[in-house]
Amino acid sequence: MLSAIAEWIALHPATPPRTLLLGVTPALAQLQLPPGSSLTGVDHSAIMTKAVWPRNIPDQRSVLRGSWLALPMRDMSCDLVLGDGSMNCIPYSDFRALAAEVRRVLRSDGLFILRCYTRPVVAEDPAVVIAELPGHSSFDHFRLRLLMALQSSVERGTAVHDAYRYWSKWNFDKASLATQTGWSRESIDMIELYRGPNTAHTFPTQAEFQSALGEFFHHIKILIPSYSMGESCPTLVHRP
Numbered sequence: 001m002l003s004a005i006a007e008w009i010a011l012h013p014a015t016p017p018r019t020l021l022l023g024v025t026p027a028l029a030q031l032q033l034p035p036g037s038s039l040t041g042v043d044h045s046a047i048m049t050k051a052v053w054p055r056n057i058p059d060q061r062s063v064l065r066g067s068w069l070a071l072p073m074r075d076m077s078c079d080l081v082l083g084d085g086s087m088n089c090i091p092y093s094d095f096r097a098l099a100a101e102v103r104r105v106l107r108s109d110g111l112f113i114l115r116c117y118t119r120p121v122v123a124e125d126p127a128v129v130i131a132e133l134p135g136h137s138s139f140d141h142f143r144l145r146l147l148m149a150l151q152s153s154v155e156r157g158t159a160v161h162d163a164y165r166y167w168s169k170w171n172f173d174k175a176s177l178a179t180q181t182g183w184s185r186e187s188i189d190m191i192e193l194y195r196g197p198n199t200a201h202t203f204p205t206q207a208e209f210q211s212a213l214g215e216f217f218h219h220i221k222i223l224i225p226s227y228s229m230g231e232s233c234p235t236l237v238h239r240p
Contacts, residue, residue: 001082001113001223001235004113004221004223005033009034012079012109016033017033017037018037018080019033019037019040019078019081020039020041020071020082021039022082022102023086024049024052026054029063038060041053042068042071043063044065044068046065068086068090068101069094069098071101071102071105074105075105076105076107076108077107078105078107079106081102081105081113082113082114083113085117089201091155091200092154092155092202092208095212095213103217103240108240109239110239112217114235115233115234115236116234116235117144117148117232117233118234119151119205120148123149124145125149130166130167134177138183139181139187141228143163146163147201147203148232150166151203154203156200157201157203159199160199161195161198163191206234209236218238218239218240219236222234222236222237223235
């Protein structure tokens with residue numbers, strides 16, 4: 001994401017970017033941007049904002065509570081729009097509406113830079129994901145792969161409580177798993193947050209992402225990270 005931002009800055013050396021962040025991802029909120037730049041995060045969750053947003057800095061960094069489908073921003077007021085898994089947090093039926101809103105607030109020479117979580121074209125068997133549990137690079141890696149494998153359709157997505165029920169059927173001993181893998185109990189216990197909520201995540205294929213965005217944006221590039229499962233976590237770069 002930084003490399004894509006740097007390319008835009010190089011083409012606009014006299015324009016400190018006005019940046020919109022879809023969500024409150026701390027690492028993105030604290031990006032080092034050129035002097036005079038501003039970054040505004042937008043999120044509907046007051047709880048999440050209070051939990052993870054770094055402090056506001058006047059004329060530099062701020063956060064607004066609002067809907068991504070009705071962004072509290074003026075038309076063509078942003079040079080960059082960033083998101084870290086943002087579209088995975090909404091139903092696929094809302095992708096087009098979100099793309100239209102981002103296009104509305106983005107200037108004609110701006111960039112929409114989005115890290116996505118994409119499922120494989122051929123869906124995995126959840127039982128295989130479970131069987132390979134100790135071989136994952138982290139428990140977070142396992143949870144993401146399991147959520148993708150449990151998705152029956154992109155329109156439905158995967159409810160986190162379904163993932164918790166599936167995990168629970170296997171009766172894993174968390175202490176033994178932590179000892180076997182070296183993962184912290186805190187990271188393994190994060191699965192407990194999936195018990196009960198109706199929250200669902202959406203995992204389109206890369207082609208399904210492009211289909212939803214293509215009406216409003218021209219695709220520039222796909223950046224694939226080198227970390228484990230990176231091919232399922234590409235950063236897509238688009239311009240209007």
